[in-house]
Amino acid sequence: MTPSPPWHTEAPLHQWLITHLAVYLDRLPENIEVTVPLAEYGMDSVCALSLCGDIEDDFGIVVEPSLVWDHPTVAHLTAHLTSRGADPDRWQR
Template sequence: MTAVEAQQWLIEKIAHRLGVAPGEVSPEQYFDELDLDSTEALILAGEMENWLGFELGTTTLWYHPTIKDLAAHIAEECGQRASA
């Protein structure tokens, strides 16, 4: 999994949840600036964990607060899991 693939997946899912075109979701945008309520955020996190095949830590979004940052973290995490 690359950061680009993770970023694309996140943008598409967030755009769908917000009812906007993917081009309207900036990878530099902070998650807390997105108009996702807590239920939608939990659903998105669950979908992401199912897609990835592993659970993200509870502080992941705190330390990786943008789509771009989270995508890079996911790619790194996938790489570490693949080489383990």
Template sequence: MGNITTQEAQDWLIDKIAHRLGVEPSAVPPEQYFDELDLDSTEALILAGEMENWLGFELQTTALWYHPTIKDLAAHLAEEVAQRASA
């Protein structure tokens, strides 16, 4: 996968989360904490799996702990993709 921007990662996350919650993407703020979202653990695992398929690599299990909002995780994902692309 080529580089992704923070905005692309954020849009992807918001679209997927909105779909799972059955709401419009505009109803999911980027500053939303993952633990405040109405996702159960199964949905969260499915989302993580979809994200890994999209990115092409496995996420660290601590990614959501250290990057607890959509915005923070999106920035981390863009950085991680850039690091892997340059390695």
């Protein structure tokens, strides 16, 4: 049996990221691949800062503005945010 990709077990966070990124990148959520660098979709510093603000607001964790550049794919972001305790089931809002 093939092991599940790491983002599969963090499905709610994965979906949260995809939903927010789709808005910022002006794409359909189903067109965002988890292993494609966000820069290839047109992620820029304005989008990155907006995403960081949403993460801080929704999860109550402080993230660096370089988050998207340090963790450049949805899969990397999901793993990093999970390790920091981000849990969409317990949003701060």
